Amino acid sequence: MMTKGLIKGIEFVEIATADLATLDKLLRRLHFVKVGAHRSKAVHLYRQGSLNIIVNQETDAKLCLRNQASGSQIKAFAVRVDNAPTIYAELLSKGAWSCQSSLGAMELNIPGIEINGGCVLYLVENNHAHFSIYDIDFTNVEPVGVPTEIFSKIASLSLNIATSHTRQWQDFFTGLLHFTQQGDYLLSPDHSFRLKLITKQGDDIADEGIATMTFMQASHSNSADNQCTSQSSHYVKNIPAAIGFQIEVLNK
Numbered sequence: 001m002m003t004k005g006l007i008k009g010i011e012f013v014e015i016a017t018a019d020l021a022t023l024d025k026l027l028r029r030l031h032f033v034k035v036g037a038h039r040s041k042a043v044h045l046y047r048q049g050s051l052n053i054i055v056n057q058e059t060d061a062k063l064c065l066r067n068q069a070s071g072s073q074i075k076a077f078a079v080r081v082d083n084a085p086t087i088y089a090e091l092l093s094k095g096a097w098s099c100q101s102s103l104g105a106m107e108l109n110i111p112g113i114e115i116n117g118g119c120v121l122y123l124v125e126n127n128h129a130h131f132s133i134y135d136i137d138f139t140n141v142e143p144v145g146v147p148t149e150i151f152s153k154i155a156s157l158s159l160n161i162a163t164s165h166t167r168q169w170q171d172f173f174t175g176l177l178h179f180t181q182q183g184d185y186l187l188s189p190d191h192s193f194r195l196k197l198i199t200k201q202g203d204d205i206a207d208e209g210i211a212t213m214t215f216m217q218a219s220h221s222n223s224a225d226n227q228c229t230s231q232s233s234h235y236v237k238n239i240p241a242a243i244g245f246q247i248e249v250l251n252k
Helices: 020-029 084-093 133-137 163-176 232-238
Strands: 007-017 033-038 043-048 051-056 072-081 112-114 120-125 138-140 151-162 180-182 185-187 194-200 209-217 246-250
Touching: 007 020, 007 120, 007 151, 020 051, 051 151, 072 209, 084 112, 084 120, 133 138, 151 163, 151 246, 163 185, 163 194
Parallel strands: 007 051, 072 120, 151 194, 209 246
Antiparallel strands: 007 072, 033 043, 033 138, 043 051, 112 120, 151 209, 180 185, 185 194
């Protein structure tokens, strides 16, 4: 049986894009650097400290975009768990929907389940001490300069939910994954991040998805040396129109 302590934080967030140049510029402004290129796909790994963002340009990934000409949207996130295959099987037995991805030769198979708006929640084995999941699928890219780490973690994700699906996803995260209610948020079992379910008027699944990614500001960062401010409005106002999600930042 899945226990409350099995989730060990967010491993990565995946963004689908039809405009790599614009998304790359945004990520670099947020002090992420490209550190990996997929061995067989148009997929890129960006990193800041221990934070990982996967950028996916593959055709099947871009099908989720509202703006398929120049858009970018968060399509998935992964959590670290103990014994991912067992947890995956248990979730399926309790009604979760499997999400199958196309694998190439020698690619890592990460189990995933479908969540709101066709997004995916991946379950990554929590064994960083033994190997990195990125070593299998990605070749290293030597970054040109390493900027200051301005974020300490991904603190929360906001999920847009159609009105008729609110209870379904509330029950999914609290009942199956053991998140707990904390005001307007759902707190992960390990207390490392939160989810906010935002009810959207109407029942159009096209309005669902992962709407906001919130970072925790590193304690040593300040607006003078990294050209960022602790106020989320700075990021919201400066995100290009084609980027289909918001960025917010919390003070430590």
